[in-house]
Amino acid sequence: xxxxxxxxxxxxxxxxxxxxxxxxxxxxxxxxxxxxxxxxxxxxxxxxxxxxxxxxxxxxxxxxxxxxxxxxxxxxxxxxxxxxxxxxxxxxxxxxxxxxxxxxxxxxxxxxxxxxxxxxxxxxxxxxxxxxxxxxxxxxxxxxxxxxxxxxxxxxxxxxxxxxxxxxxxxxxxxxxxxxxxxxxxxxxxxxxxxxxxxxxxxxxxxxxxxxxxxxxxxxxxxxxxxxxxxxxxxxxxxxxxxxxxxxxxxxxxxxxxxxxxxxxxxxxxxxxxxxxxxxxxxxxxxxxxxxxxxxxxxxxxxxxxxxxxxxxxxxxxxxxxxxxxxxxxxxxxxxxxxxxxxxxxxxxxxxxxxxxxx
Numbered sequence: 001x002x003x004x005x006x007x008x009x010x011x012x013x014x015x016x017x018x019x020x021x022x023x024x025x026x027x028x029x030x031x032x033x034x035x036x037x038x039x040x041x042x043x044x045x046x047x048x049x050x051x052x053x054x055x056x057x058x059x060x061x062x063x064x065x066x067x068x069x070x071x072x073x074x075x076x077x078x079x080x081x082x083x084x085x086x087x088x089x090x091x092x093x094x095x096x097x098x099x100x101x102x103x104x105x106x107x108x109x110x111x112x113x114x115x116x117x118x119x120x121x122x123x124x125x126x127x128x129x130x131x132x133x134x135x136x137x138x139x140x141x142x143x144x145x146x147x148x149x150x151x152x153x154x155x156x157x158x159x160x161x162x163x164x165x166x167x168x169x170x171x172x173x174x175x176x177x178x179x180x181x182x183x184x185x186x187x188x189x190x191x192x193x194x195x196x197x198x199x200x201x202x203x204x205x206x207x208x209x210x211x212x213x214x215x216x217x218x219x220x221x222x223x224x225x226x227x228x229x230x231x232x233x234x235x236x237x238x239x240x241x242x243x244x245x246x247x248x249x250x251x252x253x254x255x256x257x258x259x260x261x262x263x264x265x266x267x268x269x270x271x272x273x274x275x276x277x278x279x280x281x282x283x284x285x286x287x288x289x290x291x292x293x294x295x296x297x298x299x300x301x302x303x304x305x306x307x308x309x310x311x312x313x314x315x316x317x318x319x320x321x322x323x324x325x326x327x328x329x330x331x332x333x334x335x336x337x338x339x340x341x342x343x344x345x346x347x348x349x350x351x352x353x354x355x356x357x358x359x
Contacts, residue, residue, distance in 0.1 A: 005077060005078040005200075006077070006200070006201050006216055007073065007074050007077035007078075007084075007198050007199070007200065007216065007217045008198065008199055008200075008201065008204055008209075008211070008214040008215065008216050008217070009196055009197065009198055009214060009215045009216075009217065009324075009328050009356065010028055010197050010198070010199055010204065010207070010209055010213070010214050011024045011025035011028050011029075011195070011196070011197040012025070012194075012195070012196050012197070012324065012325040012326075012328035012329060013025045013026075013194065013195050013325065014192065014193065014194035014195070014322060014325050014326075015191075015192070015193045015194075016190060016191065016192055016313075016322075017093065017190055017191050018191065022193065022195055025085070025195045025196075025197045028197055028207070029085065029197060031207060032082075032083050032199070032203065032207070035203075035206060035207075037082045037083055037203060038082075038083070039083040039084065039085050039197075040058075040073075040076055040081050040083065040084045040085070041058060041084075041085055041087065042058050042059070042060065042069045042072055042073060042084060042085070042086045042087075043058065043059045043060070043069075043086075043087055043088065044059070044060055044061075044065050044066055044069065044086070044087070044088030044090075044317050044318055044321055045059050045060065045061040045065065045317055046088075046089065046090040046315075046316065046317070047090055047092060047096065047101070047104050047105070047315075047316040047317075048095075048096075048104065049061060051104075051107040052107075060072075060317075061317055062317060062345030062346055062350050063271060063273060063317060063319060063320060063343055063344050063345050063346070063350075064222075064224075064320065064343035064344060064345030064350035064351065064352040065088075065317045065320070065321075065343070065345070066086065066088065066317075066318065066319075066320040066321035066323075066324055066343060067220060067222070067320050067324075067341065067342075067343035067352030067353070067354050068222060068343070068350075068352055069086045069321075070086065070196070070198075070217060070220055070324065070354050071220035071222055071352070071354075072084075073086060073196075073198045073217070074198075074217050074220055077198065077199075077200050081200070082199060082200045082202065082203045083197070083198065083199045083200070083203055084197075084198045084199075085195060085196065085197050085198070086195070086196040086198070086321065087193075087194065087195045087196075088192070088193070088194050088315075088317065088318040088321045089192065089193040089194075090191075090192055090315040090316050090317070090318060091191040091192075091193075091315075092188050092189050092190055092191065092192070092315045092316060093189050093190055093191045094191050095191075101189070105316075107346070108229055108230070108347075112230065115176060115177050115180065115185065116177070117229070117230065117233075117347050118177075118180070118185075118273070118274040118276065118347070119177040119178060119179050119180065120230065120233055121233050121236060121237055121274075121276055121347060121348065122136065122179050122180075122274065122275070122276040123179070124233050124234055124237035125237040125276050125279070125280065128237055128238060129283075129291055131291060133178065133179060135291075136179060136275070137179060138295075139275065139279060139291065139294050139295070140179070140180065140181070140184045140275035142294065142295055142298045142299075143184075143272070143275050143278060143279075143298065143303075144181075144183050144184060144310060145298070146298045146302060146303055146304075147272060147303075147304060147307050147308040147310050147311055148167060148307070148311065149302060150302040150303070150304045150305060150306065150307050150308070151167075151304075151306070151307020151308070151311040151312055152307075153302065154305060154306055154307055154312065154326060154330075167311070168182065168183050168187075168310075168311075179275075180274060180275070183310055184274060184275050184310070185273070185274060185310070186272070186273040186274070186309040186310065186313075186319075187309065187310060187311075187313055188309065188313050188314065188315050188316050188319070189313070190313040190314070190315050191315070192313070192314055192315035192318050192322065194318060194321045194322060194325050195325075196321070196324055196325060196328070198217065211359040212358070212359050213332065214358075214359075215327075215328045215331050215332065215339070215356040215357065215358050216356065216357050216358070216359075217354070217355075217356060218252070218253040218255075218338075218355045218356060218357045219248075219249045219250075219251075219252035219253040219354070219355045220249060220252075220352065220353070220354045220355075221244070221245040221246060221247070221248030221249030221250075221251075221252070221352065221353040221354075222245055222248070222350075222351070222352045222353075223241035223242070223244045223245040223248070223350075223351045223352075224241070224345075224349060224350045224351070225241055225349040225350075227349065228345075228346040228347050228348075228349035228350075229346075229347060229349075232347070232349055233347070236347055236348040236349060237276075237280075237348075239280040239283070239284050239348070239351075240284075241349075241351050242280055242281060242284045242348075242351040243284035243285075244351075245351040245352060245353045246281075246284060246285050246353045248353070249340070249353040249354065249355050250355070253355045253357070255338070255355070257285065257338065257340055257355065258285055258286040258287050260338050261287060261301070261338075261340075262287075264336070265336055265337060265338060266336055266337075266338035266339065266340065267305050267327060267330055267331065267334065267336050267338070267339040267340070268287075268301075268302070268303055268304070268305070268339070268340050268342075269303075269304045269305045269306055269320075269323035269324075269326065269327055269339070269340070269341045269342065270282070270303045270304060270308070270342045271309070271319065271320065271323075271342045271343055271344040272303075272304060272308030272309050272310055272319075273309050273319075273344060277344050277348065278303055278308075279291065279294065280348075281342050282294065282297065282303065304323070305323065305326050305327055305330050305339070306319075306322055306323055306326045312326075320341055320342070320343035320352070323341040323342075324341050324354065324356075327339040327341050327356055328356065331356060331357075331358045332358065337357055337358050337359075338355065338356070338357050339355070339356045339357075340353060340354065340355050340356075341353075341354045341356070
């Protein structure tokens with residue numbers, strides 16, 4: 001990628017349940033407009049958007065949507081755009097009743113809830129990996145312990161005003177399906193608003209922003225199966241499309257992310273809607289070679305910078321946007337120079353992998 005076509009995140013802000021601020025991105029957006037530069041806008045659909053309606057131009061839907069939007073932003077910068085903003089807002093906690101949330105989240109119909117869909121997917125994954133349900137549940141518990149550690153770390157690392165940390169009560173540790181407890185499942189009941197402001201290198205110079213105050217979008221890998229849902233469980237559970245997205249991202253960034261991560265040079269934010277997804281990511285990325293390596297890996301290394309959807313949450317289609325925002329912030333304050341954010345759409349038919357880097 002030539003210098004003229006590099007894309008840099010210059011601001012990444014969020015407000016969660018009233019805590020935080022969009023001030024930094026808003027100030028920079030105003031400066032850009034004062035230069036006479038058009039800021040192209042990409043949005044993440046809220047829960048209220050009909051899941052089955054075709055996506056509108058410049059809008060993105062599913063858990064992979066923020067990564068897809070980042071890919072589109074990168075493409076537009078390469079094509080000559082100077083600035084792009086990705087924004088997502090969904091007040092899940094305030095704008096919907098519990099009944100409305102449940103109805104809108106039933107994307108596969110009232111007779112096939114997400115908990116059942118992911119349970120069936122996990123059983124297929126278990127069979128393909130040659131483990132048993134008891135082992136899977138042990139791994140799920142260890143994943144939640146890892147999320148808890150990174151969640152508390154993220155609160156310590158953040159400069160934003162935060163709510164008091166609150167880990168789930170005992171009732172959330174009770175089973176909700178044969179394989180999952182409440183703490184193992186995504187919990188998006190949160191008011192979220194987030195913005196990523198991305199610009200070209202030319203605009204970076206005009207704004208007098210140092211590269212050391214930015215993170216570069218090194219690459220984005222995307223793969224999507226033709227269909228989602230129950231009929232695709234066997235194909236999804238093999239996660240070959242996830243491996244393809246990861247390999248594409250590493251190839252375009254010209255790096256071996258797994259090697260960099262194990263060397264302590266990189267940060268990671270896997271998608272954690274249900275334990276099967278991060279397990280698959282760790283396997284298909286080569287971060288672990290087989291599942292029996294998972295317990296030792298999780299004891300030593302954090303697999304999210306946020307605490308994952310289980311704790312940091314991120315409101316329906318926005319968890320990967322939350323991950324990208326937090327990753328940018330962490331890369332600017334930590335010694336690591338690389339960060340990877342994973343997005344998982346629907347039951348897993350869409351997969352996206354974004355790699356960021358600091359100078």
